[in-house]
Amino acid sequence: MSQSSIILKLVSLPISMILICLGIMTILGGHITPGGGFQGGAMIAGGVILSVLVYGLDNSPLEFSHLYIEVLESIGALGFIILGLIGLFVSGFFLYNVGTDLLNVVPPTIQNVLHYPDVTNAGIIPYLNIFVGLKVFVGLSAIVIAFAGFKKITEESK
Template sequence: MGPILKIFAFPAAIILICLGILTILGGHITPGGGFQGGAMIASAAILCIIVYGIEKSPIQLSHNFISIIESLGALGYVLIGIAGLFFAGFFLYNTGADFYNLLPQVIVNIFHYPDVTNAGIVPYLNIFVGLKVFVGLSAVVIAFSQFKSKEME
């Protein structure tokens, strides 16, 4: 890759990461959410891998990091779903908004924050989905970048 791409890629990746985080955190009130934000953050890692190569990329994602973040995303999503099942009888019941008045106020206050754009558990779900999508898409590209066919040897 040329020097212009190497100068441009890392600052562009930082901007993509910031936009991805903004999309995840604002996904309950704007278009976007966990999947779109996670894909934006993964595109930053993918850009660095393509431009710098897997060994010299400024964004290094180890196997342990990927497995921990993906497990954290899945576990958080399931735990929030089970909390709704436990407290209201429905998996992923929005305990913070409590549309059907099924929960005691003590439980509702855990996920409820005093804002007109209150979405209950949706922002938390966006965070966990964003983590899963980020490491999932990044892991695919990392695996493909390390693959060498017999024709190339």
């Protein structure tokens, strides 16, 4: 049972949302700015952890089931491995930076306006940042959620 003050509960959810948004921005801009997948994933986990600590595990507005956490962690690990294998098949080296826009998300008109043959110039690095961020976010959040669940079980047994 969480006994936090009403002011803390009122302020923590918007701060959690801001942390999550800043973490997403850090992940998505990690290939051109300081930061990246690990830092962004830790920021997102910080938002979830703040919510769990203030509201408690049962009353947190940001709830994650065990299955949801498992699926997200598996997606992060498989995505990282798949991108590594793409580099392996293209060049013979695991995680080789292919250096192209893999999903063709940059329209040709933008490429022509900016006069770059490859606007991303980062290859698979942005995609790696996304998968690393997902893995770090789930890992750190799962640790705190497990500790909060353990604390709840020990308090109920007393």
